[in-house]
Amino acid sequence: MAAMAAAALRSRGGPFRWRARVSPAGCGRGAVRAAAAGPRDYDLLVIGGGSGGLACAKEAAQLGRSVAVVDYVDPSPQGTSWGLGGTCVNVGCIPKKLMHQAALLGGLLRDAEHYGWGVAQRIPHDWKKLAEAVQNHVKSLNWGHRVQLQDRKVKYLNVKASFVSAHTVRGVTKAGKETLLSADHIVIATGGRPKYPMHVKGALEHGITSDDLFWLKESPGRTLVVGASYVALECAGFLTGLGLDATVMMRSVPLRGFDQQMAALVTEHMASHGTRFLRGCTPSHVRKLPDGRLQVTWEDLGCSREDTDTFDTVLWAIGRAPQTRSLDLERAGVLLSPDSQKVLVDARDATSVPHIYAIGDVAEGRPELTPTAIMAGRLLAQRLFGGSSDLMDYDNVPTTVFTPLEYGCVGLSEEEAVARHGQEHVEVYHAHYKPLEFTVPQRDASQCYIKMVCLREPPQPVLGLHFLGPSAGEVTQGFALGIKCGASYAQVMRTVGIHPTCAEEVAKLRISKRSGLDPTVTGC
Ligand code: FAD
Numbered sequence: 001m002a003a004m005a006a007a008a009l010r011s012r013g014g015p016f017r018w019r020a021r022v023s024p025a026g027c028g029r030g031a032v033r034a035a036a037a038g039p040r041d042y043d044l045l046v047i048g049g050g051s052g053g054l055a056c057a058k059e060a061a062q063l064g065r066s067v068a069v070v071d072y073v074d075p076s077p078q079g080t081s082w083g084l085g086g087t088c089v090n091v092g093c094i095p096k097k098l099m100h101q102a103a104l105l106g107g108l109l110r111d112a113e114h115y116g117w118g119v120a121q122r123i124p125h126d127w128k129k130l131a132e133a134v135q136n137h138v139k140s141l142n143w144g145h146r147v148q149l150q151d152r153k154v155k156y157l158n159v160k161a162s163f164v165s166a167h168t169v170r171g172v173t174k175a176g177k178e179t180l181l182s183a184d185h186i187v188i189a190t191g192g193r194p195k196y197p198m199h200v201k202g203a204l205e206h207g208i209t210s211d212d213l214f215w216l217k218e219s220p221g222r223t224l225v226v227g228a229s230y231v232a233l234e235c236a237g238f239l240t241g242l243g244l245d246a247t248v249m250m251r252s253v254p255l256r257g258f259d260q261q262m263a264a265l266v267t268e269h270m271a272s273h274g275t276r277f278l279r280g281c282t283p284s285h286v287r288k289l290p291d292g293r294l295q296v297t298w299e300d301l302g303c304s305r306e307d308t309d310t311f312d313t314v315l316w317a318i319g320r321a322p323q324t325r326s327l328d329l330e331r332a333g334v335l336l337s338p339d340s341q342k343v344l345v346d347a348r349d350a351t352s353v354p355h356i357y358a359i360g361d362v363a364e365g366r367p368e369l370t371p372t373a374i375m376a377g378r379l380l381a382q383r384l385f386g387g388s389s390d391l392m393d394y395d396n397v398p399t400t401v402f403t404p405l406e407y408g409c410v411g412l413s414e415e416e417a418v419a420r421h422g423q424e425h426v427e428v429y430h431a432h433y434k435p436l437e438f439t440v441p442q443r444d445a446s447q448c449y450i451k452m453v454c455l456r457e458p459p460q461p462v463l464g465l466h467f468l469g470p471s472a473g474e475v476t477q478g479f480a481l482g483i484k485c486g487a488s489y490a491q492v493m494r495t496v497g498i499h500p501t502c503a504e505e506v507a508k509l510r511i512s513k514r515s516g517l518d519p520t521v522t523g524c
């Protein structure tokens, strides 16, 4: 992921490339107005109360500055709305991880019998109960964020913001009441929202997105998930785990940008646990039948054939669009990438207007992850008000895809390492292992796999680590520190394992791919 972000930055030719790639949005009414004279309302105004915006606002307030945050959620096309905290808290990481946990528990219940627990043969799952519990937790987080802002004396306004000029923003409440807010520094942290495939007939009327899924009061039932990246695979994974019939429709490869050997194992594991995959297919039409079910027609690209099936729910998971359109950025002179419509930023997160910054998902070339948005927000506040010059470092950002068998990684994929350094300079150490907890219930461990991508020349610096197995997020987080500190293969081999864990298998990776030896771990 880190490599992807760094590559994205490089591919647009360095931080100031935006000067040459002016979006039409930046050309129209676009002159930067002179800063209004006189004192402004705040030292810092943050637009967007999500992961990045809240972190930046709280840090600036901690440093003694006057700060305001404006946050506003436009309901989804299906009418779903939520409170303060942004995507991660309301319709992202948090409800997703809780539903993933619910699905994992189903598997553990089945294991439990083998460990001596008397468990009923059929254990039904109650979506309503899960959704209510998840939603209650999310609401408690919404409240917690409001309290934190209050405690730190950050002014919070539930208004939709748009620029009036380079230092002034108009905020409009749900009821249409307007407020003008001025600030010396403005941070754009408006994130993104799921895309709809507008070329697919009936997509908007009949489909939902991740903005709706976690807030459904009734079970989604038989679900078609369109897309094949993080959101699609995670959602299809937990729906299958909850006992629902889930189908993933992918047009190309799964988890584009990730190590493709790992991605193939992720989908292989999902398929072996009941998720259906329609590969090389794209939908063309969603029709509502008289009984309320959805008839989906799609094209099988491989054989140019049309096919159809019926579902209760169609979930679009085809990527996210930045929330820049309604900000009237041209009034401030802030330039966008003409391709992505994200805000162009330099390494200091500054936009084309020096006192306006952009962080998180809305900023061009940044990973769309909560911890990077948070760290970028904090560091920005420290540079603005704390005398710091520390920049956010997007190298070696770890991430985990929370599919039923979790996939955690940090650093380069094998493909990226080979492309950068050449096959002859890359050594890959790998292992197929069996988690101890899989043995008693005789769980299949065919896809439990680890690989460490290193430079071949001693001391063999580690370029990337890929871990597919239980608790991959927890395992990867620890090793990410070592890799961030420049760990070598030799140092990982000198790291004493914790027995018996899955993580210790990383410190025991002795078989190189080049050797051709069987990488299956035997013994304990
Ligand atoms: P956001 O959190 O999206 O916040 C932006 C806020 O600005 C929103 O509240 C928005 O409504 C508001 N806003 C927009 N326009 C305006 C306006 N004009 N005026 C006022 N307010 C406005 N990341 C992880 O690291 N781990 C995960 O496990 C993970 N899981 C995810 C699962 C799903 C289903 C999704 C969709 C995302 C997930 N992510 C995950 C990504 C993560 O949620 C985002 O990267 C993160 O929330 C981005 O933070 P942000 O501050 O840039 O924007």
Ligand code: NDP
Pocket: 197, 226, 227, 228, 229, 230, 231, 232, 234, 250, 251, 252, 253, 254, 255, 256, 282, 317, 318, 319, 320, 367, 368, 369, 399, 400, 401, 402
């Ligand atoms: P991504 O942009 O990562 O992937 C979009 C997927 O949809 C790809 O598989 C793409 O296929 C497919 N797609 C795009 N357009 C179409 C179309 N018109 N028809 C059919 N398929 C299409 O989006 P996600 O929504 O999965 O995730 C957004 C971001 O949110 C991620 O990049 C990630 O950073 C963040 N996130 C992080 C999570 C985590 O940390 N665990 C979890 C969830 C989200 P193709 O490859 O062919 O283009």
